[in-house]
Amino acid sequence: MNPTAPAEAPAAPGRTRTPDSAHHHRSRTTWDEAHATARTCAPAPLPAVAHTLADALGCALARPLAALTDLPSFDTSAMDGWAVAGPGPWRLHGAGVLAGAHPAPLEPRTAVPIATGAPVPAGATAVLRREHGLADAGTLHLTAPRPLAPRGDIRPRGQECAAGEALLPAGTPVTPAVLGLAAAAGYDRLPVHRRPTVDVLLLGDELLHSGLPRAGRVRDALGPMLPPWLERTGARVRGVQPIPDELDALQRALAATDADVVVTTGSTAAGPVDFLHTALARAGARLLVDSVAVRPGHPMLLAHLPPAPDGRARRLVGLPGNPLAAVAGVATLAAPLLTRLAGHREAPLRTTPAAVALPGHPHDTRLLPVHLTPEGATPAAFDGPAMLRGLTLADALAVVPPGGAAQEARVRLLGVPR
Known part of the structure; x- marks a missing residue:
């Protein structure tokens, strides 16, 4: 796979596959390749729109913000x-x-x-x-x-800025402070990138949406967790829809959505009721990433869906069903894709030393919940793929290379939304 190629470019032979072929002949993508592909599969952010100041909150500036007047405008x-x-x-x-x-x-x-x-x-x-x-x-x-x-x-007049002076670069997230600066500088509306729309499909007959787990069924943890997490990346989540373990039901749900990005949970592996690959094949989707060499969450995927009726490009991110594995899928595929579509600037991942040796997988990258101390990163407890307890207490996810990270080795960090 060439993660820097535009979405429309033809893939190298044997690397970008139809869902049918991928279902049986997967070659796992490295974590770095998958992360880069999610960012670069969108050639550009979504188009610019003019929003009122209140509606622009959480968007990214589509153009540099220039002062419309001197600040202050008089002594x-x-x-x-x-x-x-x-x-x-x-x-x-x-x-x-x-x-x-x-x-x-x-x-x-x-x-x-x-x-x-x-x-x-x-x-x-x-x-x-x-x-x-x-x-x-x-x-x-x-x-x-x-x-x-x-x-x-x-x-004095102009002490903060002069009329025409660039205040903020394009791609800056619109925070409450940015809204205040824009208002002071004379703006009533801001040019921002349209926020990508997201529909979340929760796949699985075993999911309960209220009450205690019972009779072999489990509470849905991803329905409450994913929308606010995805919104933090700049997306606008329109809804969360439970889908039973039925191929026809999944096909109908995929056909019914025109979201910029569809996020599914579960059904990414090859179990008896894992119908996502088949549904994507029948929908005419094109896989960009199908299984990633990362733990937890290796059966994750990224696909181009057929265009929307108005010609908009659409994509699907398939997350594993286990909660921490799904978090790994968000960090690997959904977050970089959505931040790109939303127009947010890409910042290099910050790094920190390992305060102790960080355990890794023999062959795959590991996304490990960690605490950040003055000495560096230490592992958080309760880090199994079905567990969220460790994540709630962690400060970040450490990107641990195959084989683990030795004490004092520097590791990259992925943020955990608060």
Whole structure:
């Protein structure tokens, strides 16, 4: 597989397969190849849209954010006190300048009360802080031991930025702070990448969606966990649908969704009711990744689905059914794909030393829940493929190479959403 090839490029012979052939003749992809393929199978992020500030939260900027005005757009007072003109003492003049006012110019050796954030009158040479002055019989006196600094406690126009100045690069996530900066810079709407839509299909007759596990059936852990995790990557999850272990039901569900990305759980292996490969073959899907050399979660897959009726490209990420294995699938395939589609900038994985030797698999990469200490990464307990207890206490997933990581060796880290 060539993970850097665009999605439409023909695959090397024998590497990109139809689901039918893959079902019986899988050659597992390395973790790094699979992770890169998920990122690069989308040639570009989704198109830009103009959202109101409130609706842009969580999206990624589609263009650099440039200031529409100087910030501040006029000289403002940094303190409550008096705007003064020239050396003191000063004759007090006027009732005071409040935020939002349009003050008259100051004559030399006069002063006017002023509030923090109010526009500084023309002719003012400084702002005298309230605690450093004394007003007596219409005259203002300086009480501080040092003279006023020229332009002291005045925030000059353009101190933060000038009109046209680039504030943030494209790909920046729109956080609450970004919304505040954009509003201050004059924006009512932001150009952001459309968030990819996701439909989650939960496959399996054994899943219960309420109450205690019973009669050989287990509670569905992925239905509550996956949507917020996928939303953290920039996606918009439209719904979670349980699907019974029936080929026809799975085929109908795949035919009914027009989501940018379909995420399935379970049915990725070759068990008696694992129908995902067959359903994908009948739908005309094209596999990009089918089984990854990673533990837990090696029977995961990534496929191109036939285009939506409006021509949009669509993809499917098949996650294993075991909870921690599904988490590995999200980190390996779903997260890099969705962040790319959402337009978020790709950041290199941070690294840390192994505080102790980290156990690995003899041949596969291992995604290991770890605690981060001042000395580095240490394994978290309860790390079996069906367990989530260790993940809830972990600070990250360590990407442990085949054979394990020796103490003090540096390992890459994948974030765990909080």
